[in-house]
Amino acid sequence: DVQLVESGGGLVKPGGSLRLSCAASGITFSNAWMSWVRQAPGKGLEWVGRIKDKTEGETRDYAAPVKGRFTISRDDSKNTLYLQMSSLKTEDTAVYYCTTAHYGYFDHWGQGTLVTVSS
């Protein structure tokens, strides 16, 4: 069974930083393209960004609202995906989900981790 387990969420002040992690099991992580998707409280789903696998140069793409502030990375030796978030804004408050995304659709999801940006 595929398992994706996010961690690292919490309360952070505007302008602060936070790093989320996503531990993967049940998949060949090194071959997997991975994405982050977020959901603000009571709102819809928003794609945050994607990282391809090493054979594709670990190419990264980001949504416009987070480009230049968020960085996606991966450690294939640890089967772990990361989302480094900096210059956080109140509008970044959301549940952040880690997903597999090899063809672009999201076939496996974690349970999510809540990030709250508030003073």
Add this chain to the structure above:
Amino acid sequence: DIVMTQSPDSLAVSLGERATINCKSSQSLFYSSKNKNYLAWYQQKPGQPPKLLIYWASTRESGVPDRFSGSGSGTDFTLTISSLQAEDVAVYYCQHYYSTPHTFGQGTKLEI
């Protein structure tokens, strides 16, 4: 960026009846060299992560009941639930993966 627009925003359907949700994209999602439409549908129940139902516009994910079906091509797509069950109450989202950003529709809340 490709904009995804779902209709209606909410829908009430009786048990056993058919539910239809529409999704329109601002650009064609049909990739001719692959002969595929780059569109997926998800179901999200309260307090849970979304669940993939349909990909390539009409391919049902493993384990998804066959009362769920996807259709359409180009810019117009439909998710149909042929006979609504109580457990189908949820919010449904379409999403394109033709190009980045992989945007979602705003969601359709399905109630009984």
